[in-house]
Amino acid sequence: xxxxxxxxxxxxxxxxxxxxxxxxxxxxxxxxxxxxTWEAWxxxxxxxxxxxxxxxxxxxxxxxxxxxVSNRDCFKGVAEVSIYxxxxxxxxxxxxxxxxxxILDSEEHDFWTxxxxxxxxxxxxxxxxxxxxxxxxxxxxKIGELNGQWRDIVLLERRSKNVGI
Numbered sequence: 001x002x003x004x005x006x007x008x009x010x011x012x013x014x015x016x017x018x019x020x021x022x023x024x025x026x027x028x029x030x031x032x033x034x035x036x037t038w039e040a041w042x043x044x045x046x047x048x049x050x051x052x053x054x055x056x057x058x059x060x061x062x063x064x065x066x067x068x069v070s071n072r073d074c075f076k077g078v079a080e081v082s083i084y085x086x087x088x089x090x091x092x093x094x095x096x097x098x099x100x101x102x103i104l105d106s107e108e109h110d111f112w113t114x115x116x117x118x119x120x121x122x123x124x125x126x127x128x129x130x131x132x133x134x135x136x137x138x139x140x141x142k143i144g145e146l147n148g149q150w151r152d153i154v155l156l157e158r159r160s161k162n163v164g165i
Contacts, residue, residue: 001056003094005101008050008063013038015060016052019084028122029084031144031151046079049105053085053098061086064098066106069115077112077164083125095128103132103158112164117143117153126154134158 008016017038023029036044045065053062066079083098106114116134118125130136134156142150 003056003061003097004054005051005098006054008052008065010038010042012052012060012063013041016063016084017041019060019063019086022087023084026087027147028119029125031146033146045082048109049079049102049111051098051101051105053089053094055089061089062094062098064102066102066111066114077110079106079111079114081114081116081129091124095125096131099128099132107160107163110163112160113157115155115157117155120152120154126156129156129158132158 017035020030020032020041021035024032024035035041045067048066050065051063052060055061062083062085064081064083066081069075069078069080081099081102083095083102085094085098103114114134115137116125116129117140118129120126120139126136135158137155137157140153140155143153144151
């Protein structure tokens with residue numbers, strides 16, 4: 001099957017939020033308990049470095065985006081990574097493809113550090129990030145509560161070798 005990555009459009013909102021809700025329902029992708037409105041999602045993420053993955057039927061089956069980690073000017077080149085795939089396409093290497101695209105585009109837009117906070121149980125996501133140059137910074141223990149359980153996250157980061165050097 002062929003896939004294409006393209007810039008995210010407002011028309012993709014419903015599918016982006018549907019895939020996000022799938023991640024929420026899986027229990028190991030985010031502390032969020034329900035997908036936000038498109039307006040809230042759109043405000044939270046940068047307007048650049050947003051992509052969707054389409055299958056050969058032009059159906060959105062995944063997305064990636066960046067969000068700021070701080071409003072302070074000194075951190076303008078630091079962003080948090082989000083990558084989500086429809087359950088029907090997981091395990092096909094598509095998360096790696098999206099992450100590679102996000103890294104390349106982020107550097108074109110002068111981001112020098114990308115970070116990700118991933119539940120330790122999400123071993124596949126951790127491995128994908130590590131293969132793309134992310135290093136484990138540490139584990140934030142019991143950082144947040146989800147469904148009555150305190151959860152850890154593994155904090156990973158990737159420092160560009162091209163931007164901010």
